[in-house]
Amino acid sequence: MKDYLVRAIAADDQIRAFAVSDRGVVETARASHDTWPVATAALGRALSASLMMGSMMEGERDEVTLQLIGDGPLGGVTVTADSAGHTKGFVNNPHVDLPEKENGHLDVGAGIGKGYLRVIRDMGLKEPYSGTIGLVSGEVAEDLTYYYAESEQVPSSVGLGVLVDTDLTVRQAGGFIVQLMPGTDDATIDRLSDNISRIESVTDMLEKGYSPEMMLQEILDGFDMELTEKRDVSFFCGCSHQRFAEKIRTLSRQDREDIAVGDGPVEVVCRFCGKKYTFSPEEILGR
Ligand SMILES: [Zn+2]
Structure with a gap:
């Protein structure tokens, strides 16, 4: 599948939603930095999130940077995305090996450890906007959900997933962000929470061949979803x-x-x- 993201609105603009499939982006990052699986997953989740957060920005030159800095062996993850579908990033220590969690998942939380998440939005103003929260789990999606609630007062649900193949290349990568606008009615909130509690993990959906649109259709089941944008995404640095x-x-x-x-x-x-x-x-x- 080609790497791309989609944006949608639903329930009379009360819900805005983003989904991305970016295996190629995360594989390029893995190959560029020779990341091992835990680092690949941590970096990949942050890259996927940054692409969706970049697409929330309006200006052509706007950029969003996510930093997850912790006391775990990865040291930290830094990614920067623009509003045009480009992202780039790195892990401080790409060669980290940790035992899998009981459920067989890569232990990104232990890799990142205890620390903080900082989101910096540079909109070309003198002072970039920046918000910082303590990490909840270091699993990235959970930390971003908490960040949106605490720092931006936007109730959100964030799902991110990276599946590393047996040859250590990236097999699947993607994610979604769903947000409630102020004044959303209770019935909409209940229905959406119910949908989110029933969906499969991002990597399971991608393994079944789901596109970003299909992920949003599952999450927004029962709502009148309107796709408002579809754009290609890529790993791009721009250094010279x-x-x-x-x-x-x-x-x-x-x-x-x-x-x-x-x-x-x-x-x-x-x-x-x-x-x-x-x-x-x-x-x-x-x-
Ligand atoms: Zn570069």
């Missing part, structure tokens, strides 16, 4: 030799001398996509 050169030029003389120590070229690795760039000492020192 030029961009790193510009960043290096903003560093202090002392910092540049520290980087250019020795006579040989210096390799700079992009944290977000793993691409490597080489700079000569002359380029770094600006001679």
